[in-house]
Amino acid sequence: MEQKDEDGILYLSRADVQACAVSPDTLEQGLRQAFLRRAEGRAWSHRKVVIGAGGRNAFRGKGAAMDEPAFGAFKWFGYFPENSRAGLPDFMPTILLNEAETGQLVAILDGIWIxxxxxxxxxxxxxxxxxxxxxxxxxxxxxxxxxxxxxxxxxxxxxxxxxxxxxxxxxxxxxxxxxxxxxxxxxxxxxxxxxxxxxxxxxxxxxxxxxxxxxxxxxxxxxxxxxxxxxxxxxxxxxxxxxxxxxxxxxxxxxxxxxxxxxxxxxxxxxxxxxxxxxxxxxxxxxxxxxxxxxxxxxGLADLAAALIIYQAARTKGIGTLLPR
Known part of the structure; x- marks a missing residue:
């Protein structure tokens, strides 16, 4: 059953993202459309945010928005190069997806596969x-x-x-x-x-x-x-x-x-x-x-385009966990 935005904030774990089973062809088409919108002046991005966290560790963020469909996204992640010693990725991003009519957060997505x-x-x-x-x-x-x-x-x-x-x-x-x-x-x-x-x-x-x-x-x-x-x-x-x-x-x-x-x-x-x-x-x-x-x-425009396609697939397939606002 398709979920409604007003039901809450949709959380998609790494397993949820992959369960959406969106093909590379579909994602490529979405990215191409986002690049076309940018060429037309209908999609926007901003310089990366970088916050040092001691030594070579850092937190970083990047985002983008577009007018049709009207959404914005921001990807936030830590870069911790010594994580491999603990068997962890050095890069574990999370993507926040907002609709761009009122600015409401609609989804939180694990960003590794994306x-x-x-x-x-x-x-x-x-x-x-x-x-x-x-x-x-x-x-x-x-x-x-x-x-x-x-x-x-x-x-x-x-x-x-x-x-x-x-x-x-x-x-x-x-x-x-x-x-x-x-x-x-x-x-x-x-x-x-x-x-x-x-x-x-x-x-x-x-x-x-x-x-x-x-x-x-x-x-x-x-x-x-x-x-x-x-x-x-x-x-x-x-x-x-x-x-x-x-x-x-x-x-x-x-x-x-x-x-x-x-x-x-x-x-x-x-x-x-x-x-x-x-x-x-x-x-x-x-x-x-x-x-x-x-x-x-x-x-960040590519993160937005891919996250939006995954979000729409998850809503259609009833995948993910709804969090209260």
Missing amino acids: SEIRTALISLIAARLMARPDSRRIGFLACGAQARSHLEVFCRALPLTEVVAYSRRIETAERFAAAARDRGLRAWAVTDPRAAIAGCDIVVSSIPHGASNTGQLDAGWVEPGTFLASVDLGFGWRRDSLSVFDRTVTDDHEQSSVGPGGTLNYDGPFSAELCELVAGRKPGRESATERNALIFSGT
Whole structure:
């Protein structure tokens, strides 16, 4: 039975979010529509909020709103890089969803799965516009949750045949390569990050912030014709090497401050914002030899679009727990 907003605030746990069984195709369509609204001036975002919590720990937040459907969302999360020692993720987000007619909170959603899938879909939307259409080989620099979500959506959507996996621990890369082979792809692990870049048509970097190999990748290793999705905000790469790209795009100008002390490990400039490519206002690729890059900021607009679709599915299917106002 479909639930009504006035019944209370809908809480969706991680299991609830996944039980909604929303397909990547549906989410991709929702994200594309949100980017189109942004290009039309009908969706808005803001710079990230960052609050230090001692040492490398921090709390962060990002949000967005749009006019149709009229909703806003804010994702709040702690980044605690030592959590792995306790077997916990270093990133455990929660998303607050509000309707934008009165501003009422309508849902609280666990944001872990949403963050993983929406990140991969942002990269996929960019790849459809910035990668060569004949791309067959994809390289992964780091093989954690983000790499797994990218593998899932990319191999479903693009004609990929080969996967090269690099991780700090060869065992992690081997497991990732085995998972890719289970999907019918030819895949292998490497011990040199350059080997996961050479000969690849698409490269996905998701080096964890603060890792020992942060800032060690050289963009000069990227070959002509390759598309890079830098999910790590550029921090996996040497800052001075990122100027090698012919076309560099961000997913959100407001959330992408550049230069020393910026939110991204990049000095600029950007050729465009992703919404401009989606709307056809600026080109994504103009020649087969371009080296193109998306330096990801993690736009709150994608969190809003994905959370709204999950919320609507949960209401239709009667999933979740209603909390009193």
